[in-house]
Amino acid sequence: MPNHPITQSPNHRIAIIGGTGKEGNALAFRFARAGVRVLIGSRDAAKAQNAANEMNARLGAAALRVEGYSNRDAAAKANIVLLSVPYDGMKPILEDLRDAAQNKIVINIASSLDPERKSRAKPPAAGSVTAEVQQFFGDTAKVVAAFQNISPEKLEAVDEKIDSDVLVCGGDKAARETVIELIRRIGIDALDAGVLANAIAVEALTAVLIAVNIKYKVKGAGIRLTGVPRE
Numbered sequence: 001m002p003n004h005p006i007t008q009s010p011n012h013r014i015a016i017i018g019g020t021g022k023e024g025n026a027l028a029f030r031f032a033r034a035g036v037r038v039l040i041g042s043r044d045a046a047k048a049q050n051a052a053n054e055m056n057a058r059l060g061a062a063a064l065r066v067e068g069y070s071n072r073d074a075a076a077k078a079n080i081v082l083l084s085v086p087y088d089g090m091k092p093i094l095e096d097l098r099d100a101a102q103n104k105i106v107i108n109i110a111s112s113l114d115p116e117r118k119s120r121a122k123p124p125a126a127g128s129v130t131a132e133v134q135q136f137f138g139d140t141a142k143v144v145a146a147f148q149n150i151s152p153e154k155l156e157a158v159d160e161k162i163d164s165d166v167l168v169c170g171g172d173k174a175a176r177e178t179v180i181e182l183i184r185r186i187g188i189d190a191l192d193a194g195v196l197a198n199a200i201a202v203e204a205l206t207a208v209l210i211a212v213n214i215k216y217k218v219k220g221a222g223i224r225l226t227g228v229p230r231e
């Protein structure tokens with residue numbers, strides 16, 4: 001699937017919270033390269049600015065400028081907020097973003113993993129991390145699960161086709177469709193995988209992929225559904 005800039009679609013501004021880390025940085029680069037306006041967020045605004053400067057140098061002068069802010073400022077300036085922070089550090093980040101996330105699409109990419117052994121699925125009390133984020137922000141935030149099953153190594157290989165699907169779940173159909181469109185624009189197949197209750201399946205699948213990675217000594221096991229028509 002080709003990368004192409006978003007010229008005909010709305011001008012999305014995506015805040016990558018924790019865009020200084022491996023997964024978030026790789027996603028930020030792919031979105032920016034596809035012409036989406038990207039705001040890198042960090043607990044430390046200067047660190048975000050440095051990450052944005054490095055990314056702008058990689059992207060070249062013709063690309064839209066990536067900007068770096070504190071997590072809260074990045075989220076406030078965006079219409080889509082992607083959480084790319086470890087689950088065990090997420091609570092204070094959610095507190096920080098509570099106001100900024102209202103009436104926005106929020107993408108959770110974290111999985112339900114046992115901290116003692118990440119190859120074992122372990123849902124939180126809410127049923128999934130995505131459901132926990134939805135509960136935390138309340139109904140006006142449109143929270144979706146996406147990207148759980150794609151490794152940063154695959155995201156970083158920007159010139160290679162990613163032979164994996166991203167499954168997108170969440171309670172708001174229009175939000176799922178917006179996120180699917182954005183994912184397809186960065187060269188990855190995305191499928192509507194249904195309602196918020198299904199997020200646990202996608203999150204638990206990450207434990208399966210980690211177990212497979214360990215067993216077969218690989219880094220980027222992924223999933224691809226069969227029997228689905230492709231564009």
Ligand SMILES: NC(=O)c1ccc[n+]([C@@H]2O[C@H](COP(=O)([O-])OP(=O)(O)OC[C@H]3O[C@@H](n4cnc5c(N)ncnc54)[C@H](OP(=O)(O)O)[C@@H]3O)[C@@H](O)[C@H]2O)c1
Pocket residue numbers: 017018019020021022023024041042043044047048083084085086087088089090093109110111147148149150151152
């Ligand atoms: N790695 C994978 O294979 C993979 C695949 C799919 C999804 N994911 C998900 O992607 C998310 C990010 O993964 P990653 O590997 O990029 O994580 P990471 O590098 O460990 O952390 C990402 C960023 O989160 C912030 N952070 C780190 N520890 C934190 C803490 N205790 N509390 C608050 N913020 C903290 C840091 O940003 P600042 O210091 O700049 O604030 C860091 O740069 C996770 O939810 C992970 O489950 C990962």
